[in-house]
Amino acid sequence: MRDFRNRSVLITGASSGIGAAMAEEFASRGAALIITGRNEARLEEVKERCIAAGACRVQTAVLDMTSEASIDAFASALQEIPDCLVLNAGISQRSEALETDESVVRKVMETNFFGPVRLTMALADKIKAAEFMNIAVTTSISGLFGFPLRSAYCASKHALFGWYESLQTENSNIRVTFLIPGRINTPISLSALHGDGKAHGQMDPGQQNGMPAEKCARIAVNAIARGRRRKLIGGVELIMAYLKKWAPGIFWMLAGRVSSK
Numbered sequence: 001m002r003d004f005r006n007r008s009v010l011i012t013g014a015s016s017g018i019g020a021a022m023a024e025e026f027a028s029r030g031a032a033l034i035i036t037g038r039n040e041a042r043l044e045e046v047k048e049r050c051i052a053a054g055a056c057r058v059q060t061a062v063l064d065m066t067s068e069a070s071i072d073a074f075a076s077a078l079q080e081i082p083d084c085l086v087l088n089a090g091i092s093q094r095s096e097a098l099e100t101d102e103s104v105v106r107k108v109m110e111t112n113f114f115g116p117v118r119l120t121m122a123l124a125d126k127i128k129a130a131e132f133m134n135i136a137v138t139t140s141i142s143g144l145f146g147f148p149l150r151s152a153y154c155a156s157k158h159a160l161f162g163w164y165e166s167l168q169t170e171n172s173n174i175r176v177t178f179l180i181p182g183r184i185n186t187p188i189s190l191s192a193l194h195g196d197g198k199a200h201g202q203m204d205p206g207q208q209n210g211m212p213a214e215k216c217a218r219i220a221v222n223a224i225a226r227g228r229r230r231k232l233i234g235g236v237e238l239i240m241a242y243l244k245k246w247a248p249g250i251f252w253m254l255a256g257r258v259s260s261k
């Protein structure tokens, strides 16, 4: 199990939910953190909690994963080679495929797929120079199968598997861990996009009744520390991932009936 004491950990989407909880979990293990997101005030709150939890150092940075300029400026200002890169920022969707404007599909793909890929590319020299680096990618069980009202979201999460698995095959000095959450209690449904681009603005029961973000973060950080390649995290909803793989007939009986809220 890798010890993260005094090791630098860079987390995207650390201002809320799973990312904020992972920051605190790494902090409790004595890591030096670089936490990023768009909301500066929330990042400062997470920073305070990380310091209280035992982080050896915490730096905040405003980073918009949909902006090439923001990613490039952030990457070129970064002095150190992170020991661990956690690509976690993301937004969700709540609209049928045929009712979703292409601009919404692009926004979800920009945030969830092209943003992490651009940041990884911007850090390419540091990744190549690293003796060893953990790269954790927060995908979703929606990256393992299609799901109602999540077409663009599913597409973005599926794409992450393809790109980062390929990256892993080409670089033996990195260990990619795919974090695959099911339903986690975070405000992600509030910012999820409808087909016209408007925010859903509601806390969905799936998240409300989901696994606490702190528990998810503990499991996620343990999986990274152990060098696991994939880690499913959640409750009973994970059964859909197993059914898709081992009993696709039953999966297809249930797929359209699963609550998408």
Ligand SMILES: NC(=O)c1ccc[n+]([C@@H]2O[C@H](COP(=O)([O-])OP(=O)(O)OC[C@H]3O[C@@H](n4cnc5c(N)ncnc54)[C@H](OP(=O)(O)O)[C@@H]3O)[C@@H](O)[C@H]2O)c1
Residues within 6 Å of the ligand: 012, 013, 014, 015, 016, 017, 018, 019, 036, 037, 038, 039, 040, 042, 063, 064, 065, 066, 088, 089, 090, 091, 092, 111, 138, 139, 140, 141, 180, 181, 182, 183, 184, 185, 186, 187, 188, 189, 191, 207, 210
């Ligand atoms: N909660 C679940 O049930 C669940 C299940 C499966 C997978 N996931 C995945 O877990 C990850 C974290 O989500 P969460 O549940 O913790 O939701 P959350 O509480 O809404 O957090 C999302 C994070 O992403 C950041 N973010 C969103 N758009 C961004 C952008 N354009 N640039 C930079 N940062 C951006 C947000 O920060 P700012 O607003 O400050 O930018 C925030 O810190 C996501 O990738 C999500 O898809 C969540």
